[in-house]
Amino acid sequence: MNRVLVPILPETITDYTLGVDGKLQSVSFKSVQTIEGKEKPVTRTYNTEGWSVKDGDKVIAQGDYNLGGICPVVAITEHGDFPCVGEFFQIAELTIAIMNKESEKNDILRNQTFSILTYHIPTAETEMQRDMIDAETSAAVESLGTNNMLTYQGERPAFVAPDSNPADTIETHIQRLKADIDAIAYNVVFDGTESGVAKRYRFQDLNAALSRFARKLEDAERQMLSIACAWLGMQPNFNIQYASDYNLTDIESDIAMMQNLQMLGVPAEYLQAKLKAVARADLGGFDDVELDKIITAIDSASFEVAPV
Numbered sequence: 001m002n003r004v005l006v007p008i009l010p011e012t013i014t015d016y017t018l019g020v021d022g023k024l025q026s027v028s029f030k031s032v033q034t035i036e037g038k039e040k041p042v043t044r045t046y047n048t049e050g051w052s053v054k055d056g057d058k059v060i061a062q063g064d065y066n067l068g069g070i071c072p073v074v075a076i077t078e079h080g081d082f083p084c085v086g087e088f089f090q091i092a093e094l095t096i097a098i099m100n101k102e103s104e105k106n107d108i109l110r111n112q113t114f115s116i117l118t119y120h121i122p123t124a125e126t127e128m129q130r131d132m133i134d135a136e137t138s139a140a141v142e143s144l145g146t147n148n149m150l151t152y153q154g155e156r157p158a159f160v161a162p163d164s165n166p167a168d169t170i171e172t173h174i175q176r177l178k179a180d181i182d183a184i185a186y187n188v189v190f191d192g193t194e195s196g197v198a199k200r201y202r203f204q205d206l207n208a209a210l211s212r213f214a215r216k217l218e219d220a221e222r223q224m225l226s227i228a229c230a231w232l233g234m235q236p237n238f239n240i241q242y243a244s245d246y247n248l249t250d251i252e253s254d255i256a257m258m259q260n261l262q263m264l265g266v267p268a269e270y271l272q273a274k275l276k277a278v279a280r281a282d283l284g285g286f287d288d289v290e291l292d293k294i295i296t297a298i299d300s301a302s303f304e305v306a307p308v
Contacts, residue, residue, distance in 0.1 A: 005224065008027070008029050008073065010083070012029045012030045012031070013027060013028070013029045014028045014029060014030060014043060015027075015028040015045075016028070016082075018081070018082070022081035022082070023071070023075075023223075024071045024073050024074075024075055024082065025047060025048055025071050026045065026046065026047035026048070026071060027045065027046050027047075027071065027073045028043055028044065028045040029043070029044055030042075030043060031043070031044045031053075033053060033055075033060075035055060035060065040055060042054060042055050042060070046071055046072055046073050047071055048067070048069045048070060048071050049064060050062060050063055050064035050065060051063055051065070065231065067227065067230045067231060068230055070226075070227060070230060072227050072231070074220050074223045074224050074227070075220075076216060076217065076220045077216060078212075078213060078216065079212050079213070079216060087184065087209070088184065088185070090180075090184050091181050091184055091185060094177050094180055094181050094184075095181070097177055098174055098177050098178065101170050101173055101174050101177070102174065104170055105167055105170045105171060105174070108166050108167045108170070109167060112162040112166070112167075115159040115160065115161045115162075186202060186205060186206040186209070199253070211244050214242040214243060214244065215242065215244070217242060218240055218241065218242040221240050222238075222240050225238050225240070254274070254277075254278050254281075255278065257274075258271060258274055258275065258278070261274070272298060272299070272301070275298055276295055276298050276299075279291075279294055279295065279298060280295075
């Protein structure tokens with residue numbers, strides 16, 4: 001049996017059991033396997049003792065492994081134990097709502113946006129007049145097209161433009177849904193009304209969300225390596241550590257604040273320390289050696305403070 005890591009989508013899981021520690025003890029999920037030259041739907045099951053593949057109720061393959069009572073399936077969730085609906089799951093539901101609203105708007109644009117031709121039909125008083133009107137209407141309809149001109153008698157045909165309110169209402173709703181997604185994802189578009197305190201709280205919330213998810217990924221990676229070591233008969237000897245603080249800051253605001261502080265005549269040492277903090281936040285993805293060089297250059301730079 002090939003020992004590889006494969007993703008299992010939550011929607012394919014048909015059954016599972018959890019241990020007292022919240023970890024998976026068995027998992028069954030839908031899959032596809034080639035049987036007699038044809039791909040057929042099957043159900044794969046992994047538990048603490050072994051694995052099996054079923055075609056309906058018939059077991060077509062199975063095997064055992066010695067992992068010390070560990071199920072080789074690791075659940076990764078936003079937070080909490082499996083199953084878990086995290087805070088960002090709302091984005092998926094809102095995205096579906098946006099897709100449906102866009103479909104409704106496309107129907108309106110396709111069927112109601114463009115001007116509609118109107119052709120006045122007078123009221124017939126006699127059967128002869130009715131026949132003449134039917135003939136004129138038929139001729140007018142048949143003549144419509146890009147290669148023909150419309151001939152008419154009596155009142156002139158006109159175009160009527162549909163009301164744009166239905167499409168505008170749906171577009172407003174779509175923009176409101178997008179704003180909700182931005183709020184959930186902490187991707188707030190500034191309009192100049194957010195206070196500094198509100199901004200700090202928002203950054204703290206986002207930092208906490210990233211830290212929680214980083215801890216979940218760290219724990220999942222640790223479990224996967226433990227399973228791999230058990231499968232390969234190796235002693236676990238590894239160290240996994242994800243960042244716990246992402247130091248989110250508004251660099252543009254920090255620079256503006258530094259300029260104001262400089263005008264107020266604050267000590268140069270304070271400006272130097274603030275600039276190093278901004279550099280670390282802005283260059284967080286840089287190599288440690290390169291970042292240390294920049295910090296050292298800031299230490300050796302001179303800061304002029306404007307007189308008060």
